[in-house]
Amino acid sequence: MKRSGVYLLIAFMLSICSSSFGQKEKAVLDFGADVMSRYVWRGTQFGGTSPSLQPSVTLNYKGWELGAWGAYSLGGNNAGQEFDLYLGYTFAKDLFSLTLTDYYFPTEGEDYNYFEFNNDLTGHVLEGSFRFNGNDNIPFALMVAVNFWGADAVKLGNHPNAADFNQKTGLQYSTYTELSYSHKMANDVTLDAFLGVNLTKPAEAKTSTGFNGESGYYGSKAGVVNLGVILSKEVALNEKFSLPVSASVITNPIDEKIYFVFGFSF
Numbered sequence: 001m002k003r004s005g006v007y008l009l010i011a012f013m014l015s016i017c018s019s020s021f022g023q024k025e026k027a028v029l030d031f032g033a034d035v036m037s038r039y040v041w042r043g044t045q046f047g048g049t050s051p052s053l054q055p056s057v058t059l060n061y062k063g064w065e066l067g068a069w070g071a072y073s074l075g076g077n078n079a080g081q082e083f084d085l086y087l088g089y090t091f092a093k094d095l096f097s098l099t100l101t102d103y104y105f106p107t108e109g110e111d112y113n114y115f116e117f118n119n120d121l122t123g124h125v126l127e128g129s130f131r132f133n134g135n136d137n138i139p140f141a142l143m144v145a146v147n148f149w150g151a152d153a154v155k156l157g158n159h160p161n162a163a164d165f166n167q168k169t170g171l172q173y174s175t176y177t178e179l180s181y182s183h184k185m186a187n188d189v190t191l192d193a194f195l196g197v198n199l200t201k202p203a204e205a206k207t208s209t210g211f212n213g214e215s216g217y218y219g220s221k222a223g224v225v226n227l228g229v230i231l232s233k234e235v236a237l238n239e240k241f242s243l244p245v246s247a248s249v250i251t252n253p254i255d256e257k258i259y260f261v262f263g264f265s266f
Contacts, residue, residue, distance in 0.1 A: 027061040036263035039071050039080055042176060042196055042218060043226030043252035045259060047073035047080015063090045081106050083114075090133070097131040125150040125217075139182050147174045152217050174217035175199040178226065189233045196226030198254070223254045 032055070038045060039052035046052075051074040058067040065088045073080030083106060088099035103125040106112050116122050129145035152174050178196040185191055202216030219225050228250040234242040248261040 025062060027059055029057075029059050031055070031057045032265060034263055034265045036261055038259060038261050039073070040248075040250050040259045040261055042178075043250065043255070043257075044218070045257070046071065046082070048075065050075025050080060052080055064088070065090070079107070081108055093135075095133055095135060097129075097133060099127075099129045099131070101127045101129070103127065119149065122150050125152050134182070141180045141182070142177070143180075144177045145175070147172070147217060172200055172202065172217065174202075176218055176225075187233070189231055192230040192232070194226065194228060194230075195224065198222050198225045219252070219254045221254060225252050225254050227251045227253060 034054040034056075036052045036054060038049060039047050039054070052071050053074055054069065054071045056067060056069045058065055060066075065086075067086050067088075069082075069084045069086070071080060071082040083104050084101055086099055086101040088097055090097045104114060104123055106114065106123075112123065114123075117124065125147055126149040127145050127147050129143060131143040132141060134141045149171070152172050176196060176198055178194055180192060180194040183191045198216070198218035199222060200216070200218070201222045202220065228248060230246055230248045232244065232246040234244050236242045244265040246261075246263050248259075248263075250259045250261060251257065
């Protein structure tokens with residue numbers, strides 16, 4: 001197994017964790033979970049129509065955030081599983097953020113190898129993103145994300161499991177950008193509107209291999225893939241505890257799909 005950017009990512013994350021402790025300012029460790037009626041990400045539904053449990057763990061220190069995030073179908077659909085690691089840094093008075101994310105989609109019940117880091121065979125996808133977060137005076141945010149390593153590629157040879165495998169891999173550098181707007185409404189309801197665009201035209205493979213990203217990481221063609229609104233608020237259950245809830249209407253104009261998603265966090 002050869003060295004890869006994923007090894008460097010994990011090593012960098014661990015170094016940030018170790019340096020956080022022992023400092024006068026303490027790192028903040030937190031965890032939680034979302035329960036969503038469906039898992040829809042950037043205009044694409046994962047895991048069919050089953051609800052999705054989405055746990056998370058975060059470690060924050062001086063603008064750095066190290067996190068793990070997952071999604072697990074509650075309906076027994078193996079296609080809705082995901083485990084991500086990310087490292088982010090927010091700076092300039094929280095106005096800008098840089099994030100490095102490792103996406104991985106295990107298929108439960110199958111013999112997947114999480115620690116396969118060969119660039120031609122791995123199921124990992126590394127993404128770098130930059131985000132302008134906006135502020136009270138500028139209620140808009142803009143994010144650009146680019147896949148730069150891993151399974152976002154088109155394979156022009158045989159399937160990796162074939163005995164006569166002679167591969168050629170072309171990284172597509174799938175790029176997604178999203179403009180969002182946030183507004184505080186009456187009754188403590190927050191409205192978030194968003195417009196997400198796939199900027200990459202998928203490459204075409206000579207043979208169909210089923211490799212991740214072969215038919216397009218965000219869809220079959222470039223264009224608007226994620227358009228909708230989210231309404232969110234906190235529902236008080238008693239004097240000391242409230243439950244954050246949200247309702248989303250999400251459309252994907254390219255694929256001509258629409259989703260209505262409800263969820264809560266704890």
